Amino acid sequence: MSKLITGTTALPVAEIEVPQDRLRTVSEAKVRGLMEAIGIFGFTTPIEVRRAKGRFVLIDGAHRLEAMKRLGEGEIAVRAFDMSAQDARGREIAANLVAGMTPLQDAVFLAAWQSYYEERHPETRQGSAGAIARHGLQAKNCSFAELVAANRSVTPRHIHKATAAVRRLSADELRxxxxxxxxxxxxxxEKIGKIADAEERAIVVEKLASGEARNVAAARHALAVEKGVKAPPKDPLQEDLETLTKVWSRTGATVRRRFVAAHVDELRRLIADAEASDE
Known part of the structure; x- marks a missing residue:
């Protein structure tokens, strides 16, 4: 359970501790946008913190806190709570699931939400239908999945599959x-999560994140080429030329003469073009 600390409405920016294991990376673009908005309208939405052994730890509002730091503000408006670290994580997850995020962040937070509920209700880890019904786990997970699916114009099934995939990725890969x-x-x-080999998966992640590969298939193909498993992709025009050459080499003289007779005008133009380009 959590209890609002009514006497604490502002805190020194420098004294708020940011946990190292936060699920969401701070976006530079969002911080800059918030700095501009705060400069125009002022700081409007308090961040959330929890009291822990005489210090205050951030729950929700990392982008707002970073923006205020860069603006050189000494204090920031807060809503402070007495709550456990476990419940603070749950509150962070819930707040971000309702907000707009990337598809990857959606999946990461949904996976974290499921883990949070399993920690609070260990009996649900075994898939007990009765326990899930009693604690409302199924309904809560589905409601968030449906919310994200609606925002992304995809089905809840896609969301659940992506959530399962991120559970197979390391913290570094997700970052x-x-x-x-x-x-x-x-x-x-989903495709990255299905790559069983850890080394291959890490390289595919790097190629995809850096923009070196446009999709997972291209990243895996490039890796295979680097390892000498597959030949590099051929030029489509070169492939057509090789096909035509093979067909020509297999035909007899009579067929070749008939072909030339049928295409003599076009062949003459092509020969003239080729000779002209050599001059």
């Missing part, structure tokens, strides 16, 4: 993907 210049789509998250 790298989260910092990608382009948001990683849901289908890519």
């Amino acid at each position: 790298i993907l989260d910092c990608s210049p382009r948001p990683v789509p849901l289908d890519a998250i």
